[in-house]
Amino acid sequence: MARLTRKPLWRGAVGLLAGLYFLVPVAASVIFTVDVPGQGFTLDAYSGIVSADGFTDSLLLTLELAAATIVLVMVLLVPALVAVRLGAPRLRPVLEIICSLPLVVPSVALVSGYSSVLRWGPEHLSRTPLFQTFTAVQDKRFPFVLVLAYTVMALPLAYRALDSGLRAVDVRVLVEAARSCGASAPRAVLQVVLPNLRGALLNASFLTLALVLGEYTVGALLGYQPFAVWIVNTGGNQAQLSVAVSVLSLVVTWMLLLVFAALGRPRDRSRSLSRSRRAGRDAAAPAPIAQEVA
Amino acid sequence: MTAATASTKATTSAPDPADSSTATTVEFRALSKSFGATVALDGLDLTARPGELLALLGPSGCGKTTALRMLAGFERPDSGQVLVDGQDISGVPAHRRDAGMVFQSYSLFPHLTAADNVAFGLKMRRTGAAERRKRAHELLELVGLPQHADRFPHQLSGGQQQRVALARALALRPKVLLLDEPLSALDAKVRVTLREEIRRLQQELRITTVFVTHDQEEALSTADRVAVMRDGRLEQVAAPAELYDTPATAFVAEFVGTMNRLPGVMADGDVEVLGQRLPVRGAAPAQGPVDVLVRPEALEATADGEGRSRVLTAAFHGSVTRLTLSLPDGATVKADVPSHRAATLPAGATVTVTLPQRPVLVDGPTA
Numbered sequence: 001m002a003r004l005t006r007k008p009l010w011r012g013a014v015g016l017l018a019g020l021y022f023l024v025p026v027a028a029s030v031i032f033t034v035d036v037p038g039q040g041f042t043l044d045a046y047s048g049i050v051s052a053d054g055f056t057d058s059l060l061l062t063l064e065l066a067a068a069t070i071v072l073v074m075v076l077l078v079p080a081l082v083a084v085r086l087g088a089p090r091l092r093p094v095l096e097i098i099c100s101l102p103l104v105v106p107s108v109a110l111v112s113g114y115s116s117v118l119r120w121g122p123e124h125l126s127r128t129p130l131f132q133t134f135t136a137v138q139d140k141r142f143p144f145v146l147v148l149a150y151t152v153m154a155l156p157l158a159y160r161a162l163d164s165g166l167r168a169v170d171v172r173v174l175v176e177a178a179r180s181c182g183a184s185a186p187r188a189v190l191q192v193v194l195p196n197l198r199g200a201l202l203n204a205s206f207l208t209l210a211l212v213l214g215e216y217t218v219g220a221l222l223g224y225q226p227f228a229v230w231i232v233n234t235g236g237n238q239a240q241l242s243v244a245v246s247v248l249s250l251v252v253t254w255m256l257l258l259v260f261a262a263l264g265r266p267r268d269r270s271r272s273l274s275r276s277r278r279a280g281r282d283a284a285a286p287a288p289i290a291q292e293v294a
Numbered sequence: 295m296t297a298a299t300a301s302t303k304a305t306t307s308a309p310d311p312a313d314s315s316t317a318t319t320v321e322f323r324a325l326s327k328s329f330g331a332t333v334a335l336d337g338l339d340l341t342a343r344p345g346e347l348l349a350l351l352g353p354s355g356c357g358k359t360t361a362l363r364m365l366a367g368f369e370r371p372d373s374g375q376v377l378v379d380g381q382d383i384s385g386v387p388a389h390r391r392d393a394g395m396v397f398q399s400y401s402l403f404p405h406l407t408a409a410d411n412v413a414f415g416l417k418m419r420r421t422g423a424a425e426r427r428k429r430a431h432e433l434l435e436l437v438g439l440p441q442h443a444d445r446f447p448h449q450l451s452g453g454q455q456q457r458v459a460l461a462r463a464l465a466l467r468p469k470v471l472l473l474d475e476p477l478s479a480l481d482a483k484v485r486v487t488l489r490e491e492i493r494r495l496q497q498e499l500r501i502t503t504v505f506v507t508h509d510q511e512e513a514l515s516t517a518d519r520v521a522v523m524r525d526g527r528l529e530q531v532a533a534p535a536e537l538y539d540t541p542a543t544a545f546v547a548e549f550v551g552t553m554n555r556l557p558g559v560m561a562d563g564d565v566e567v568l569g570q571r572l573p574v575r576g577a578a579p580a581q582g583p584v585d586v587l588v589r590p591e592a593l594e595a596t597a598d599g600e601g602r603s604r605v606l607t608a609a610f611h612g613s614v615t616r617l618t619l620s621l622p623d624g625a626t627v628k629a630d631v632p633s634h635r636a637a638t639l640p641a642g643a644t645v646t647v648t649l650p651q652r653p654v655l656v657d658g659p660t661a
Contacts, residue, residue, distance in 0.1 A: 179389045183415075183418045
């Protein structure tokens, strides 16, 4: 009995400590941005964000890069994971190791590799069509090379999210059931597997988005100015503005997390074939397991 | 008796379904399949007749599920053919095979309601929404779940999920219905109800059905014919009663129902057992000791103060009581007696055990 009553206390203490660990720095940041010595409370740092030089460009660029990275990660990972589960389960550990490798490669080393290739390419491929490709991926307006780098860095996160989603459904049985209902293999994956991975897809997307929003090293060392680089650069001469932007980006990230979590909930029945019976069904909700029709 | 002769015998003795004019014939012809060093199917020859429910019965690893999956199009044979109405469909992809399937594990699409699950195949065929809705409700009514059309799979019990899966499998009016141990995940009571339901539907729709199971009771009570498989081969195919009463091999005899092994000795083509001389059915060695295979209900136990056998235990099973008997040579056997007679045969009673004067199956020399 004593153990039972003490348990919530421990939980509360741990929760409080964790909360303080996360909230104190955030609270300090907020105070730093709104309490200017000599002026008192002011929101100038926040009102100045939109008009700050480079804010909109860097934020839009980062969101575009994030969208492209999410698409590329999904296009690479989802078919690979599904194919391995359906056709070659023994390759799963291999895929897991490959996707986990970026965890042990520091960003600086990754950038160093990219820089070498980007330097080597134009010198040796100047007379081939690939030269244009090397130029295009480094275009300042949309540096696709960053998408490539972010994709590699997002692989471990996206892999875990998608893998846990796939563990929750029996992909093989679902695909076979769909095929026995007349769906081709690609259609079975698109119409049966993917809808049941919605939560995992959203989680993977969110983690990728969060990574791209906060990534500094690769962007800075390759000479581009995505959002994180802009924050650091701005912080050099406008400390309060840069901290205000950090706080804002944190809030935006949390809001996106909430949106993704809401989207990831099971679909309601509004699109069901049988919506005409919805009213009757809802009256019985929450639906208990109906008695066995036996 | 070989599988081939067993098959021939069964073919002549099993009843035909009421109307098989439009139903489909399924044939496995010399079907072989290996997974690495494991032989799953070893030259399987088997035919499901139009409109019949054929059960594939056997222990784990006997190849019954592999055969079904080949018919469904999920596995390719190493050699041999799968024929539907005489057409070789070995190269036809699964989604064009016109075979509805119910799986062992719950296979409903979790993101769709029961009605949407049933209508899924029709959607794949680009049937209009109104027609899909109508057909889905018809089928849900057929399986007794019209009021559950809007429920999602997680809101249905296991039995209900399998009913919906059955409705989904029938939605496209397939030529063949494939059942891959659809009842094995259900509790005993639901299993009995649902297997009766499946049988009723199958007979009503007169659809050729292949039903994989490892549960002999399920196979015997549901199927028109039962094919017993072992190590990728067909051991015997016959109607349930024939399979039970006159098993072709010792394996079938022991796999289907309970079987006693009594020590006997071959003599001039007959076998001497329990002091009786009985004719032998099927292959047997010319001389020497053998095991005589006898069902518990074939053993006659009579109370006898001077009998040399003894009742060890008596277990009440409703209409019959199963006695465990110790024979004079120390062997232990089971015998079923009508329960109203069991009062005269309590544990410890001495009895005389006899066999009816009918041909018996024997198995190899005793070790």
